[in-house]
Amino acid sequence: MSKISLVDSVIFRLLGDECVTYLGNSGDTHLLDSISAAIINEVKENPLSKDVLFNILSESFESDDETEINLCLDRYILELSSLGILNTEN
Amino acid sequence: MANGLRFKVGDVHISISSTIPEVVEHFEVLYCSYELVDESDFIDFYIQILAPSFFRRFIRPQVNFSFDGFSPFKPLPYSQAAAMFEWGLNWCITTHSHQYLMIHSSVVEKNGEILILPGASGKGKSTLCAALVCSGWRLYSDEMTLISIENGKIFAVPRPISLKNQSLNIIQNFSNDIIFGSTITNTAKGDIAFMKVPEQSLEGVVDDAIPSKIIFPFYKGQSVTHFQTVSKGTAFMQMIENSFNYNALGKTGFEVLSKIIENCDCFNLSYDSLEEAVSGINRLGKK
Amino acid sequence: MIINSPLIVCLRNILHDETKLSNFEAMDWELIVRQARKANLLSRTAYLLREKKILASLPDKARGHFISALCVYDANVQAYSWEVGQINSVLSEAGVPCLLLKGVAYIESNLMSMKGRVFSDVDIMVPKDQLKKAERALIKHGWITSDLDPYNQKYYRLWMHEIPPMTHLTRHSNLDIHHSILPPTAKLKPDNNKFWESSISLEKNNLYTLSQVDIVLHSATHLFHEGEFDNGLRDLTDLDLLLGEFSIDQNFWVKLLNRAREQGLGRPLFYAMRYSNIFLQTDIPANVLKDIESEAPPKFLVYIMDFLFLRALLPNHVSCSDQWTGLARWILYIRSHLLRMPLYLLIPHLLRKSWMGFFGKKR
Numbered sequence: 017m018s019k020i021s022l023v024d025s026v027i028f029r030l031l032g033d034e035c036v037t038y039l040g041n042s043g044d045t046h047l048l049d050s051i052s053a054a055i056i057n058e059v060k061e062n063p064l065s066k067d068v069l070f071n072i073l074s075e076s077f078e079s080d081d082e083t084e085i086n087l088c089l090d091r092y093i094l095e096l097s098s099l100g101i102l103n104t105e106n
Numbered sequence: 107m108a109n110g111l112r113f114k115v116g117d118v119h120i121s122i123s124s125t126i127p128e129v130v131e132h133f134e135v136l137y138c139s140y141e142l143v144d145e146s147d148f149i150d151f152y153i154q155i156l157a158p159s160f161f162r163r164f165i166r167p168q169v170n171f172s173f174d175g176f177s178p179f180k181p182l183p184y185s186q187a188a189a190m191f192e193w194g195l196n197w198c199i200t201t202h203s204h205q206y207l208m209i210h211s212s213v214v215e216k217n218g219e220i221l222i223l224p225g226a227s228g229k230g231k232s233t234l235c236a237a238l239v240c241s242g243w244r245l246y247s248d249e250m251t252l253i254s255i256e257n258g259k260i261f262a263v264p265r266p267i268s269l270k271n272q273s274l275n276i277i278q279n280f281s282n283d284i285i286f287g288s289t290i291t292n293t294a295k296g297d298i299a300f301m302k303v304p305e306q307s308l309e310g311v312v313d314d315a316i317p318s319k320i321i322f323p324f325y326k327g328q329s330v331t332h333f334q335t336v337s338k339g340t341a342f343m344q345m346i347e348n349s350f351n352y353n354a355l356g357k358t359g360f361e362v363l364s365k366i367i368e369n370c371d372c373f374n375l376s377y378d379s380l381e382e383a384v385s386g387i388n389r390l391g392k393k
Numbered sequence: 394m395i396i397n398s399p400l401i402v403c404l405r406n407i408l409h410d411e412t413k414l415s416n417f418e419a420m421d422w423e424l425i426v427r428q429a430r431k432a433n434l435l436s437r438t439a440y441l442l443r444e445k446k447i448l449a450s451l452p453d454k455a456r457g458h459f460i461s462a463l464c465v466y467d468a469n470v471q472a473y474s475w476e477v478g479q480i481n482s483v484l485s486e487a488g489v490p491c492l493l494l495k496g497v498a499y500i501e502s503n504l505m506s507m508k509g510r511v512f513s514d515v516d517i518m519v520p521k522d523q524l525k526k527a528e529r530a531l532i533k534h535g536w537i538t539s540d541l542d543p544y545n546q547k548y549y550r551l552w553m554h555e556i557p558p559m560t561h562l563t564r565h566s567n568l569d570i571h572h573s574i575l576p577p578t579a580k581l582k583p584d585n586n587k588f589w590e591s592s593i594s595l596e597k598n599n600l601y602t603l604s605q606v607d608i609v610l611h612s613a614t615h616l617f618h619e620g621e622f623d624n625g626l627r628d629l630t631d632l633d634l635l636l637g638e639f640s641i642d643q644n645f646w647v648k649l650l651n652r653a654r655e656q657g658l659g660r661p662l663f664y665a666m667r668y669s670n671i672f673l674q675t676d677i678p679a680n681v682l683k684d685i686e687s688e689a690p691p692k693f694l695v696y697i698m699d700f701l702f703l704r705a706l707l708p709n710h711v712s713c714s715d716q717w718t719g720l721a722r723w724i725l726y727i728r729s730h731l732l733r734m735p736l737y738l739l740i741p742h743l744l745r746k747s748w749m750g751f752f753g754k755k756r
């Protein structure tokens with residue numbers, strides 16, 4: 017089961033619902049929405065599997081449909097790892 | 107001034123040398139209340155404003171800005187000598203002061219609370235800043251917020267406020283107590299004059315003043331004065347866009363800016379009437 | 394003597410514990426900051442002061458300027474480390490080896506000469522027969538040649554040891570690509586193949602630096618062929634740090650002298666050792682200094698060079714100039730051109746430069 021974790025050189029601050037992140041490698045700064053902020057906050061200490069994340073965060077999503085929520089979570093994880101914020105190791 | 111007038115603006119120590127009458131007059135009118143600095147004190151910036159060459163004193167006269175023997179700019183027309191000092195000093199500070207996170211903004215203070223007004227030139231921040239200063243706010247700067255990366259404190263560098271074109275008339279009508287330097291015409295930014303800083307702004311700053319509000323001003327003709335709350339995240343990104351050196355400071359810049367934003371309420375302000383904008387800001391109230 | 398200017402005294406202390414800094418007052422620190430800024434040494438001085446744990450106890454204002462310079466250094470390292478990665482991935486893909494020179498080499502190799510070293514260009518060397526391939530690959534990935542004047546193109550490509558400087562379209566970073574250490578038209582003609590044969594492979598794929606002795610010789614040759622000395626004192630501190638680090642190996646001095654003679658670079662090494670010893674009291678064994686004297690010019694010429702370099706290598710600041718400084722810099726400027734090109738090429742070149750300058754056209 018692959019685990020999701022925060023990339024080492026990333027630091028972040030929660031500002032209300034949102035979150036700002038600084039990437040030490042590239043020097044980029046990103047503003048992220050509440051779902052991204054929640055994901056980052058959950059994995060900051062320890063890597064978590066997607067299933068565990070789903071269980072923690074499913075209530076934050078607007079939809080009740082599990083499939084939709086899973087898809088949405090996948091998209092967030094993909095986006096955040098392409099930005100260099102999350103690791104998705106095996 | 108030919109051999110170097112040594113004075114301080116806030117905590118910045120400057121030595122200015124010039125024989126150009128317009129520069130001397132600029133200082134006599136606008137800097138007469140500033141404290142001088144001893145011969146044995148550290149000077150941060152040695153500045154010279156001189157004609158670039160013998161011929162250029164007479165043929166299409168020009169003026170050159172020199173920072174300790176280095177000229178970062180092309181010469182400007184002679185008539186712009188005083189403006190060149192102010193612009194040049196802005197350059198000196200923003201290029202050589204990375205012990206601060208610097209935001210392109212006006213910044214004022216009242217009752218221990220600091221208000222930051224970020225914005226590029228032309229958005230109305232200097233005009234609004236001038237109006238606030240005429241309404242009891244202390245001027246920290248009309249051009250940049252300096253945030254120490256060591257302790258997060260905001261440093262005041264209160265200098266004459268630069269006002270352009272219509273803003274000049276507006277502020278002249280706003281208050282009767284203001285002194286202006288000579289109007290400088292035909293600059294790249296139009297007609298400019300510098301407003302003298304009230305003496306109250308030059309007296310000792312409140313040591314524990316902290317920023318409590320960030321307001322992004324937009325002058326919009328024929329509109330209603332309107333404050334709109336902005337999320338701290340959005341304000342954070344807009345502050346980066348208005349920063350001179352956030353990228354250069356890397357992780358430190360991120361951490362310093364985070365601490366500032368965490369403690370501030372943030373707003374967009376669109377306004378047409380200066381009076382309404384000022385009273386709206388006064389009414390936003392203590393935190 | 395000017396050579397005892399506060400900055401020089403400060404550098405001697407932080408490099409070699411020579412003198413005490415506690416006697417310095419606010420005005421001395423002000424002069425150190427001003428001289429260091431002019432000499433592009435503000436970041437290096439700040440770095441070394443911090444390393445020696447002196448920075449925290451300096452007067453507030455001086456400390457503020459040094460902290461500012463350290464921020465510039467940190468940003469420089471981050472930006473150029475990223476940049477080297479980008480350049481190397483392009484050259485690697487094209488199969489062109491990338492040999493780093495000067496500032497980037499110090500940082501990527503983690504040498505002591507990286508301390509506080511700020512620079513504005515990436516300097517690399519590629520094999521001459523792969524130059525066109527390298528240039529094409531870089532152009533494909535967003536680099537452009539900054540100078541398009543046909544004369545200047547010819548100047549670089551035919552006569553010089555580098556192609557015209559390149560700039561990245563979006564990042565605006567600068568890249569100088571060399572194919573040898575000195576121009577083909579220069580008086581000194583080291584064998585460039587030998588530099589490649591002795592080069593060191595870095596841990597990162599496709600990246601190389603010169604060997605230790607060659608890094609020193611390159612730095613010395615570059616400095617003492619220079620026409621403008623805005624970075625002169627800075628380059629001297631590079632040499633001091635390089636020699637200090639490499640000479641931990643006791644065989645280093647012999648290897649250095651042998652290599653200098655093998656490559657015909659004894660003269661610049663003589664000057665490098667002489668002036669780093671005079672200015673910074675670089676720790677060079679007496680027998681080495683004696684040995685290198687065989688590479689010195691005639692005594693009268695040494696006196697003349699002292700007259701010139703003891704002025705030109707000081708910071709280009711009003712507090713470090715006397716009535717001869719301007720003349721000294723001008724003579725060395727002419728000298729650098731004579732070292733780079735024979736007279737029959739140089740005179741038309743300088744005439745053309747003056748002509749273009751007079752009419753305000755780009756050089």
